[in-house]
Amino acid sequence: MHAKVIPLSVPELREACSQCNLRELCLPMGLSDGELDQLDHLVEVRRRVQRGQHLYRGGDPFEAIFAIKTGFFKTDVLLEDGRDQVTGFQMAGEILGMDGIGSEKHTCNAVALEDSEVCIIPFAELESFSREISALQHHFHKMMSREIVRDHGVMMLLGVMRAEERLAAFLLNLSQRFTARGYSPTEFNLRMTRGEIGSYLGLKLETVSRAFSRFNEEGLISVHQKHIQIRDAAGLKKLLSERRA
Amino acid sequence: MHAKVIPLSVPELREACSQCNLRELCLPMGLSDGELDQLDHLVEVRRRVQRGQHLYRGGDPFEAIFAIKTGFFKTDVLLEDGRDQVTGFQMAGEILGMDGIGSEKHTCNAVALEDSEVCIIPFAELESFSREISALQHHFHKMMSREIVRDHGVMMLLGVMRAEERLAAFLLNLSQRFTARGYSPTEFNLRMTRGEIGSYLGLKLETVSRAFSRFNEEGLISVHQKHIQIRDAAGLKKLLSERRA
DNA sequence: GGACCACGTTGACGCAGATCAAAGCCCCTG
DNA sequence: CAGGGGCTTTGATCTGCGTCAACGTGGTCC
Known part of the structure; x- marks a missing residue:
């Protein structure tokens, strides 16, 4: 489908949520200025992903979730026999990787459909911050819940x-x-x-x-x-x- | 489909998670004895739901999630035109209602397929407990994540x-x-x-x-x-x- | 700028599952 | 125990989408 495995430098950059123009769509939504300052220490590393490259693959150990800063992704699941199902398309401000929390492994593949940049959110630290900032905790729960609702929408689509x-x-x-x-x-x-x-x-x-x-x-x-x-x-x-x- | 709206007493009973034989499948999984004691104060009220009765309906305000103590449920979503899609079947030890967190309203219907009993877990309190008991927080995140993965499985099923x-x-x-x-x-x-x-x-x-x-x-x-x-x-x-x- | 290659379009045909229809089974109620 | 209603089974037929195949198109690399 796409290039084998191009050895590729993925520069890791720093930028604060507090300056991000996606903050109203993304994880920091609804946090106060003070809380945003704290969040900046959590989400400070970004990673570039070239078109066609995997952000992660099913089976990879789960360590972080990712917020899309720029670009466009698809996620898909493979059946042993080679058939596959695209489970979603994700764009800037959306979160990737929440499927991995339950099993401590990613359960699908995430592939960039154009050159993209993601913010890396180390999950253990997100949980730890969530225990201190209840607005963050609640917002994260909402994002996971919306993912479930979105999936129900797709089930409806596929089913009826x-x-x-x-x-x-x-x-x-x-x-x-x-x-x-x-x-x-x-x-x-x-x-x-x-x-x-x-x-x-x-x-x-x-x-x-x-x-x-x-x-x-x-x-x-x-x-x-x-x-x-x-x-x-x-x-x-x-x-x-x-x-x- | 089932009886109109039978006015029905739904006795609310008390029983502790620490004595529940489902604790290894359900929310308290992996908590220490001390933590379980704390959880007992959170999840202490149960509710009976008769076969054919709704536990909640799409649009109902979201206040709590439910753990199934005994019985069997289905959840379904309705399209305006009357078509509907069953999104899942849930049995003892499984959690219902996580779809409601994101919008503060339930987004599907939950109907008992046999006489059932659920534990009521007030969501605001669950979040508050989660901030204190990190094992509970982490386990709850896992349950939500597994719900997402389960939905991906259904999408695969329906799609391919x-x-x-x-x-x-x-x-x-x-x-x-x-x-x-x-x-x-x-x-x-x-x-x-x-x-x-x-x-x-x-x-x-x-x-x-x-x-x-x-x-x-x-x-x-x-x-x-x-x-x-x-x-x-x-x-x-x-x-x-x-x-x- | 020509040739390749991935992607997209269009047509002809076939089939899995939908639809329509009829009958059987189970359980409840009177 | 008769009657009815909900659920299930089975058959006959129809159809939306899949399959197979051929051709078009646009972008890229030499």
């Missing part, structure tokens, strides 16, 4: 929706997340391939491609390769709420 | 597996959880209907029924209504690991 509904839900979700980050709600570039979208949505890449074409013909969106423009968000939403039988 | 693989995975999972609770690994009664299994597995009830019949014919299991006997666990596992194309 038809192909076009799944793709519509996917596009609306992306649009909403880009909006929260200050980007256009209606125009963006996909970072993932049709195959990766398909894996996430439980569809084959041909089906994803056909659904894109169909949305295009119907004037719901325009697609050119990875460039998407949403022309009729209401129409996409209607697809979701319409019972089919 | 064929009908019979899904059912085999489901049966093996149940068997393993019954075993952990000291019941027979090979013989048990299903608490849910074919329709509920289907909703969980992303299949229609007829497909579930046919798959059961097929497993029966092939000698993998024997089924009589809700009674299941696993005759060839290895055969079921083989179904899972065999690539299909």
Whole structure:
């Protein structure tokens, strides 16, 4: 799929949460200035991950969670027989690695879909800080809980929706997340391939491609390769709420 | 589906975690005797839930999580159009309600599939105790993380597996959880209907029924209504690991 | 700038599972 | 013990998506 194992320097940089423009989306959300100063000592090391590189792999020992500073990731799980399932796409301000806490090993792979930068949050220290800063503790619990709710949404998508509904839900979700980050709600570039979208949505890449074409013909969106423009968000939403039988 | 809204007394009982025979599976796992004594003050109230009754509903304010003391639950999410997806089946020692932390509202319904009893764990107090007992804090994080990993497993199931693989995975999972609770690994009664299994597995009830019949014919299991006997666990596992194309 | 390669699109066809329909079983209630 | 309702089974048919195959496209490397 991507390059074997490129030996690569991953410079580790320092920057404080208190100056980060993602702090309203990310772990420090809702902390007071004083608490933010404390957090700066916890989350001070960053790491670059090149496009195609793994941030971690299933089975790696779990030591830290990661906050995405810039870039875009996918997470996936492999079955022994080679089949795999993309479990999510993550963008700036989102947290990676919480699946590893339970078993002290990462349980999925995290791969950068574009050159990215993550903040390293050593987990033992996060727990220790959480015991002192209850706002941090509570916010961390919320983030884990939201991950569970998000997964339920995907289960719903995979369990009950038809192909076009799944793709519509996917596009609306992306649009909403880009909006929260200050980007256009209606125009963006996909970072993932049709195959990766398909894996996430439980569809084959041909089906994803056909659904894109169909949305295009119907004037719901325009697609050119990875460039998407949403022309009729209401129409996409209607697809979701319409019972089919 | 079940009785409208039976006004029902839900006696609230008291019993300590330290005497609970589920403590090795449940929240108190790994706590020292001294820590267990503290926990007893947190988790001391129980609640009965009759078969068919909701423990909570989507939208209810979130105040506590629940540990199942006895009984069996399902959780499900509803789409506006009436379609619904069962997101999980929970048995004794498992925790319900962690999906509500993020939004301060429950995001799914929890329904008892048999007369059940749950321990009420007020969430604000759990967080407060977690700040004092790091083993409790860490264990709670593990439970949330495992919930995420479990959901990834379901996504895999829904995203890549064929009908019979899904059912085999489901049966093996149940068997393993019954075993952990000291019941027979090979013989048990299903608490849910074919329709509920289907909703969980992303299949229609007829497909579930046919798959059961097929497993029966092939000698993998024997089924009589809700009674299941696993005759060839290895055969079921083989179904899972065999690539299909 | 030509050739390669990964990715994407489109068409033809097949099949797993959905849908529709009918009947059987189990348990409850009167 | 008769009747009814919920659940399950089984059969016949339909269909959405998968599969297979061919071709298009854009980006990159020499």
